[in-house]
């Protein structure tokens with residue numbers, strides 16, 4: 001068919017082939033690396049202090065509270081004796097000392113932290129024992145009492161992953177609609193042989209189950225981890241980090257394995273059956289571990305310690321400023337940061353900013 005001449009394009013109107021989209025000529029848009037806010041603030045990892053300040057806009061501290069809970073790993077429900085590192089003599093129901101009320105403990109703790117750190121707001125941290133090891137009818141008034149204090153802006157509840165039945169998670173979900181809630185789950189390691197060694201009384205599948213049932217409930221999960229367990233290689237420990245990254249936990253607390261007096265672990269250390277990590281061994285491991293965690297994950301602790309009179313070994317963890325400084329120095333020496341080996345898109349040097 002002939003095309004009428006008036007419909008033919010003139011030379012001026014002829015499309016320039018270079019203006020036309022062509023698969024061969026398209027240049028994909030380069031996505032700039034996303035730099036998390038904590039890195040823009042000059043940090044090497046997502047510290048708890050920084051997280052709290054961003055979230056609440058003021059200085060926030062945790063107040064440790066004793067709800068009088070025992071532990072199913074101590075009273076014989078799961079096992080007896082408890083974890084090898086746990087000084088759980090005071091958790092035994094028959095030896096439970098009379099406690100102050102939650103309100104009285106809060107008042108004391110808040111007064112001390114206000115004078116020492118000028119803290120303004122507080123997270124009520126139910127810490128010793130297994131803090132979900134009771135019926136909802138007993139848990140609710142304890143948690144509610146803590147929230148009644150005008151300076152308390154959240155709850156942290158420490159427990160075992162095999163001790164969070166649905167009614168308890170429903171209660172925590174309900175509380176999380178009103179306040180900020182952390183569920184702190186003792187994972188320690190993903191390796192069942194290590195969990196057996198420490199007489200933990202549960203395996204890794206309990207943590208997976210607790211995580212799966214916690215999704216979408218409105219509270220955050222913090223996993224407690226121990227580095228330096230006997231028989232675990234560097235690769236074993238980093239496999240735990242990779243799992244936490246995969247599961248998307250919101251926070252991690254790292255502890256070096258340490259021994260307090262009058263525990264089975266203290267006996268093993270004293271007899272030379274268990275060797276604890278030296279500071280020089282621990283520090284690179286911590287950095288390796290944090291490198292594998294995603295940027296959103298909050299690092300609540302980088303090492304553990306105990307009161308000097310209770311701690312057998314290692315004594316290096318008593319010098320907190322020195323340990324923190326050593327960890328910072330290792331991050332700087334490597335010019336690395338949290339998430340560097342977790343997400344390739346995050347490979348952006350602080351020193352090149």
Ligand code: SF4
Nearest residue numbers: 071073082083086129
């Ligand atoms: S689960 Fe916790 S409270 Fe219970 S024995 Fe182990 S460390 Fe101690």
